[in-house]
Amino acid sequence: MKAYHLGLIGAAIALLVIFEMLRRRRMREKYAITWVVLAVFIVLIAAFPGILTWAADLTGVEVPANLLFFGASLLLLAMNVQLSSEVSRLEDKVRTLAEELGLQRLRIEQVEHVEKSGAAEHEPAHDGTSGDVS
Template structure:
């Protein structure tokens, strides 16, 4: 077996084992696990069938198949980074809103409630009206 095949298979197996361990310990969410599972399967496929990468590179017009592999890997990492940035922004906004709500609730709890007299517009608080 060629060393590149062994290295690809070994790397993919390590990723899959780490992935299942992270899932088991609830350290990674399922939607990210699916993404990394697909990446690991892609690496296994390319390790077992290296001619597939060569064929795709020829089809696209890339002279060196490794360049196509590096481009695809860079693209995957870029998309993952963009998705994480989107989620981080969303979570920062939720955190800000929750912090504001907690601050308002703390202010409401810590400040003494003003004493109010009967509301003249509320018919239930005043004396009973005759004829009502």
């Protein structure tokens, strides 16, 4: 089996996994687009290996595989930074929502306390005697 066959099989499997994750709503579309573009790029490189050789000649890299690994490393770094940014943003959002929830619970408890104490003031006092005259 030649290397480009392996690339085509890997890209096909990646596309199937991505579409299945989308179908099951395990991945959002904004992330899937990146992976689909990457899989299509892998298909192009696997189907037309001359593209990688041409790009290596253009950039002055002697071994085309080195250019591929360098590009993949940069892509992984960029995706890691982007996902770290997304996680940080979501952590801030969760913290803010937790604080708002805590404040809402405090307000509810204060309202319930005021209602309880207001209801206790309006109840008649019980002194142990009944109002009936026998």
